[in-house]
Amino acid sequence: QKEVEQNSGPLSVPEGAIASLNCTYSDRGSQSFFWYRQYSGKSPELIMFIYSNGDKEDGRFTAQLNKASQYVSLLIRDSQPSDSATYLCAVKQGGSEKLVFGKGTKLTVNP
């Protein structure tokens, strides 16, 4: 079973801090990587996607991909209480049509 692993947390940061969320994956052929935010009782919301090694920035969010280390991360700068949610890492496995999710990291941003 090809896996996607995340720190289960919970992760707690003060308002204004940088939150760092990490994800590793086992399928070396994986090509596409996604971060979803899910509020309690709601559906997952796509917040970042990355296909190439390096960093990708969108507003307060930065996704980082290192295919050699099979590692993808999400940085949230200037964290706000509204960022408190579960963050799901998802990986589209190489040669497959399957999008596999990690178990998620629950983030709490304290005012």
Place this chain on the structure above:
Amino acid sequence: DTEVTQTPKHLVMGMTNKKSLKCEQHMGHRAMYWYKQKAKKPPELMFVYSYEKLSINESVPSRFSPECPNSSLLNLHLHALQPEDSALYLCASSHTLTGTNTEAFFGQGTRLTVV
């Protein structure tokens, strides 16, 4: 616009009932998905359709029957469900299944309770 619309939002059904979940998108996406999510768990893939053809069935019990009538619509027909099938059922769509245009957007989900 990245909207995927699911109906109904909530559904309570008995174990002998037949019901259907509906999903619609008008983004021109050619891949559509059904996921099941239990509380405090990640979404689990059930079915994938690509260009209106069933591409993946993740060994889902036959009491769940998917249907893709056209490129914008995806249905999930439910029959003789068990209480353990109670969950949030999520529909998603993406432009394609492979390559660099595979971002999947989720609908709001149908909260299903089987009694």
